[in-house]
Each structure stands twice: as structure tokens, then as C-alpha cells.
Amino acid sequence: MDNMKVAYETMLGLAAEMVLDEALRNYRTEKIYDAIDDALAQGDVESFRRLTDELKTIQS
Template sequence: MDKMKVTYEAMLGLAAEMVLDDAVQKFRLERINQAIDKALAAGDEDTFLRLANELNSIRPTS
């Protein structure tokens, strides 16, 4: 019985970590997209290229 409880708690912890990781990634993607929009509006090509590269490096592959 104790082994099942430990396993359940471990699985619950992994699920919580996955939810948190997903939320953090969505937040980062949104912030980068906003910064890209600002760079485009300002005509700042260097910042746009840097942010676009960063976005491509963290964007999920699906």
C-alpha cells in the first residue's frame, strides 16, 4: 500500500511539473511574440532577428 502511495505521489508531481512547464513555455512564447511585434513596429531589424531566432529555438515542434 505504501508503495502505491509513493508511486501515485510521484506521478502527481510529474503531472504538476508538466503543467507548469507548459504554462511557462506559453508565457515565454507570448512575451517574445509581443517583443517581435514591437521591434517590427519600430523597424528594429537587429532585435527582430534576435527574437525570431530565440522564438525558433524554443517553439515546440509539432
């Protein structure tokens, strides 16, 4: 029975980590989209390219 408890706790830990990773990825993606909008509004080509590259990396 202890093996079942350890396995269950491990699964819960992994699930929690997956939820946290997804939340952080979504937060960062939203911030990058905001920064891309700002770069476009300011005509900052270098920042736009850097941010879109970062966005591509996150989404892959």
C-alpha cells in the first residue's frame, strides 16, 4: 500500500508541475504579445524580431 501512496503523490506532484509550467508559459506568452504590440507601435524592428523569435521558441 505504501508503494501506491508514493506513486499517487508522485503523480500529483507531476500534475501540479505541469499546471504551473503551463500557467507560466501562458503568462510569458501574453507579456511577449504585449511587448510585440508596443514594438510595432514604436516602429522598433529589432525588438519586434527578438520578441517574435522568443515567442516562436516558447510555442515550439
